[in-house]
Amino acid sequence: MKVSLSNCIEDVEWSRMKEIYCSVGWKKHDEEKIKKVFQSSNVVAIAYDKNKITGFGRALSDGVFNAAIYDVVVDEHYQNKGIGQQIIENLLAQLKNVSCVHLVSTSGNEEFYRKAGFRKMKTGMARYLNLSLAKEYLE
Template sequence: MESINKISYKVNESIKAEELSKIFKTSGIKRPSDDLNRLQRMIKNSNVLITAWNNNQLIGVARAITDYCYCCYLSDLAVNKNYQNRGVGKELVRLLKEHIGDEVALLLLSSPTAMEYYPKIGFEKIENGFKISRKK
């Protein structure tokens, strides 16, 4: 287990595709981690990027797309496995909610393995959703 000196959180701090790739790989989240060009576009086209750092090491990320007045889609919530179960993900979501404001609904799609996690940090399960899947 990693030692925590001091976790700090940053809003819209610039990160590199390589850093996002490493977070995805170390968190267990399924993303196109080896496609650095695609990851760079994911970073560039996000409205909000909340990051968690242990000293200079990126240990967590919440990446979102929002209109800042009605809805926000939390695209990624990823925390390095060595830092999970320490409140990092919960704090990333809290900071995201603070950043987008009270009039904005926060939405996400969960992986099957995280279905029990999200209610623990304040999300309400909903049944009325639809999707058209990506082709790659």
């Protein structure tokens, strides 16, 4: 399914963004937090089917050496139609001159990112304040 992609959040319907997070089980994201994280991200990709948001992704970057991709999320009703791939391609195109792009995959989605060219890191490390996330993602 071909969607149109926007790199602007100016007219984003935040309630729809929350619906999409909820559709994949991320229920702790309220509209205010969603708006804050997207406004704080310097790279965004919002996928639209006509005027309806179907998915999105965001990244933080210094524009030269490093970037980190976060929250690549596609509405449960639009999954497995290539939309996530289009979002990743758009984000990576915006980050094409950045030396290293990091991301943390949600459990079970590692193969999706492998297909997009990502590989496991030998030295990746993290710290989680949320104990359940620490148990899921840390060794």
